[in-house]
Every structure is written in structure tokens, then in C-alpha cells.
Amino acid sequence: MTDTSHAERLTGRCLCGAVTFTAVPKHGMHACHCENCRRWTGGVYLGVDCGDSVEVxxxxxxxxxxxxxxxxxxxxxxxxSTLFWTLKGGGLTAVSAQAFDDPSVFAFESEIFIESKPDNYDFAGDRDRMTGEEVMAQFAEGA
Structure with missing residues (x-):
């Protein structure tokens, strides 16, 4: 995983290069299985929380x-290209992990909305897995 204790600013871009950005990741990568993310990305959304650090x-x-x-x-x-999921209240922008120039630096830390995951895929390995209800409760606690 990226050593974010040094507030390393990473670079990324969209497929065509029209959008370039920098951001400081706060954690590793998470997978969101909610229906909206799956429809938005055509698969599972792999995101990295970058707080409010994204600069386009x-x-x-x-x-x-x-x-x-x-x-x-x-x-x-x-x-x-799928780029950013942003909480309207601020404080959280999840950047598409694959939009970073080197997505391999992110550890796969968690899966969210696990109850919405279709049965036709599974990710190997142990990590935190949260339901949508647990995720929404966490957002409510942070408000």
C-alpha cells in the first residue's frame, strides 16, 4: 500500500488524457458492490479515499x-472514464484506483455493500467486508 504518512501526491488520468489529476490517498483500495457503482463502472468500483485532496x-x-x-x-x-465519487458534504472523494498512473501501490483493504454483490464473482483473500447498512451508519456517524 502507499505510505500516506508522508502525504505523497500521486498522479493519474482518464483514458484519453483530457483529465489529469493529483491526489493524496488516505488509505488503500476498496471495492463497492452497490448497484449504482456497478452500473456506473460496468463492473465493481475500485476506489481510493483521497479526502478533499484531488486537484484536476x-x-x-x-x-x-x-x-x-x-x-x-x-x-x-x-x-x-470513471473518475471520482464525491460525498456532497465534503471530506471524501473516492478516486477510481485504475485511474492512478500506478494502481498497484494500493492494498486491497475492504469491500462495501457486500450484500449487493452478484453471485457471479468473488474476490480472493481476507479483508473487511461491510453491508450497505453498516456503510451508511458510518457516514451518519461522521456527519
Whole structure:
């Protein structure tokens, strides 16, 4: 996993390069199995919490979709690459792990909305697994 104790700023981009960004990861990678993330990405969303540290070089190249009462989803206007899931209240932007230039630096730490995971795939290994109810309770505690 990335050593975030040094607040290392990492780089990333979308498929076509119209969106480039830097961000400071707070933790390793998590997988979200909720229906919205699966529809948004065409698979499971692998995200890295970067707090409020995301800096985009060309903000006009990013489209933002108001996907729920509590979050937005951002993608490249040109190529459609999945980029950021952002909590409307601030404090949390999950950056698509695969949008980073070197996604291999992130440890696979957790899976969320585990009850929404379809039966046709499973990830090997032991890690924290939380239900949607547990995740929402955690958000409520942080509010």
C-alpha cells in the first residue's frame, strides 16, 4: 500500500488524457458492490479515499452527475472514464484506483455493500467486508 504518512501526491488520468489529476490517498483500495457503482463502472468500483485532496488540471473536462442525495459521480467528458465519487458534504472523494498512473501501490483493504454483490464473482483473500447498512451508519456517524 502507499505510505500516506508522508502525504505523497500521486498522479493519474482518464483514458484519453483530457483529465489529469493529483491526489493524496488516505488509505488503500476498496471495492463497492452497490448497484449504482456497478452500473456506473460496468463492473465493481475500485476506489481510493483521497479526502478533499484531488486537484484536476482541467476541471472543464470533467462532467459531474448528481447520482444521489449524498454523492456525485464524475467522469471525463471526452472518453467517459470513471473518475471520482464525491460525498456532497465534503471530506471524501473516492478516486477510481485504475485511474492512478500506478494502481498497484494500493492494498486491497475492504469491500462495501457486500450484500449487493452478484453471485457471479468473488474476490480472493481476507479483508473487511461491510453491508450497505453498516456503510451508511458510518457516514451518519461522521456527519
Amino acid at each position: 488540471a482541467t476541471p472543464e473536462a470533467v462532467a459531474v452527475y448528481d447520482s444521489s442525495d449524498w454523492a456525485t459521480r464524475s467522469f471525463c467528458r471526452a472518453c467517459g
